[in-house]
Amino acid sequence: MAPLAMALVGTALFSLMDALMKGASLAIGAYNAMLWRALIGAVVMGSIYALRCRQRPSRLAMRYHVLRSAAATVMTMFFFWGLMRTPLAEAIALSFIAPLITLYLARVILGEQLNNRAIGATLVGLAGVAVILFGKLRGDYGADAMLGAGAILISAASYAYNLILQRLQAAHSDPLEVSAFQNIFMCLLFALAAPWLAQVPGGEHWPGLIGAAVLASISLMLLSWAYGRAETQYLLPIEYTAFLWAVLFGWIFFNERVTPTTWMGAVLILGACWLAAKAGRPGHPVPVEPV
Numbered sequence: 523m524a525p526l527a528m529a530l531v532g533t534a535l536f537s538l539m540d541a542l543m544k545g546a547s548l549a550i551g552a553y554n555a556m557l558w559r560a561l562i563g564a565v566v567m568g569s570i571y572a573l574r575c576r577q578r579p580s581r582l583a584m585r586y587h588v589l590r591s592a593a594a595t596v597m598t599m600f601f602f603w604g605l606m607r608t609p610l611a612e613a614i615a616l617s618f619i620a621p622l623i624t625l626y627l628a629r630v631i632l633g634e635q636l637n638n639r640a641i642g643a644t645l646v647g648l649a650g651v652a653v654i655l656f657g658k659l660r661g662d663y664g665a666d667a668m669l670g671a672g673a674i675l676i677s678a679a680s681y682a683y684n685l686i687l688q689r690l691q692a693a694h695s696d697p698l699e700v701s702a703f704q705n706i707f708m709c710l711l712f713a714l715a716a717p718w719l720a721q722v723p724g725g726e727h728w729p730g731l732i733g734a735a736v737l738a739s740i741s742l743m744l745l746s747w748a749y750g751r752a753e754t755q756y757l758l759p760i761e762y763t764a765f766l767w768a769v770l771f772g773w774i775f776f777n778e779r780v781t782p783t784t785w786m787g788a789v790l791i792l793g794a795c796w797l798a799a800k801a802g803r804p805g806h807p808v809p810v811e812p813v
Contacts, residue, residue, distance in 0.1 A: 525752035529760045532744030537614070537767030539737035541775045542730045544605045549727055552602040553719050555734075557712040562735035563705035571702035579703070583694040590687040591707030597680035598708075600673045607670025610772035611654075611784065614765045616674045618651040621758045623682035628754040631686050640756065643797035647762040650790030654765070657783025685754065692750030697743035704742060705735075762791040 546555035579587065605613045625644050628634045691700055713720075723731065748757055766788055772778035 525748040525757060526760065528744045529748040529752075529757045530763060532741045532748065533760055533764050534767050535737045535741040535744070537764045538771055539734045539741065540605070540614070540768065541610060541771035542734040542737070543602055544610060545775060546723075546727060546730050546734065547602045547606050550721065550723050551719075552599065552606060553712070553715065554721055554723065555731065556598055556602060557709075557716065557720055558723060558731050559735045559738065560705055560709040560712050562732055563701075563739050564709040566735065567698070567702040567705045567739050571698055574698065579695060579699060583691070583699070584703075586687060586691040586694060587700070587703040588707060590684060590691055591704050591711065593680050593684040593687060594704060595708050595711045597677045597684055599677075600680070601677035604670040604673030604677065607666050608674065609778045610776065611765060611768045611778060611780070613670075613674050614768040615651050615654045615787075616671055617678045617681065618648065618762060618765070619675065620678040620681040620685065621761045622648055623679065624685045624754060625758055627682060627686050628689070632689060632754065634753055639797055640758075643759045643794045646797060647759050647791050647794030650762065650787040650794065651765070652787075653790065654784050654787035657781045657787075685749075685758075688746065689749045689754050692746050695746075697746040697750075700746040701739045701742045705739065759791075759794040759797065762794055765791060 543555055543559065546559070549555075601613070601617070608616070622644055625636065625641070629636055695703075769778075769780050769784060769788070773780060
């Protein structure tokens with residue numbers, strides 16, 4: 523149960539980070555919010571890693587760091603661009619196409635054997651998302667909102683591959699190394715466009731950016747620890763609890779309304795998590811190389 527608990531806490535912190543980043547993206551743009559958050563994370567986590575670790579990562583570990591950072595850069599840029607145009611809870615709901623993709627990628631790439639309870643948990647969770655989307659997306663939406671939804675779906679596809687890389691990466695790197703190098707490589711990737719797009723934020727934006735960087739780093743370490751000790755299918759439905767946190771933070775920070783269908787879907791999502799807790803075998807090893 524420890525990996526499940528760490529994944530749950532990590533997901534909650536990541537959702538709070540999403541809320542802070544939505545506010546920052548609306549204020550200074552998605553690119554600048556991501557650039558400065560990544561820079562803060564790179565300085566903080568890179569310094570901690572340099573002080574505590576003396577051994578260089580292996581070549582294979584560095585390969586995973588680069589691959590996952592690239593996937594995360596695509597994922598986050600599309601997600602926060604889309605998040606500027608959709609409510610937080612709706613954006614999270616749309617992103618839940620990723621766990622279903624991940625479940626079957628884990629079978630192909632990691633060789634994990636699917637069991638009926640894990641598949642059932644994922645389907646129950648998706649049913650909860652479908653109920654929420656039925657209530658949220660049946661109204662009239664402008665072109666900008668639809669572009670935002672499309673961007674979040676592209677982000678979800680990147681996130682599915684990111685989850686697989688997270689499982690592989692956790693077998694070769696400790697959580698501190700994962701967090702440090704992901705922040706560093708994402709900062710370098712975002713910096714490529716800095717001569718044309720970068721702007722220094724005003725002083726009022728720095729507390730939110732620093733908070734988002736710290737939350738993202740802690741969440742990344744918790745999730746890396748969890749995925750290093752449990753099967754992907756065991757932890758996957760925990761991703762659905764992000765919606766519950768998005769409902770809460772969307773209401774607190776942006777006064778976003780929660781509908782009855784939202785709560786109906788939430789009940790199904792919590793049921794999926796309960797099924798997942800009964801399903802997995804936490805000690806399943808991962809391959810040294812992806813297939």
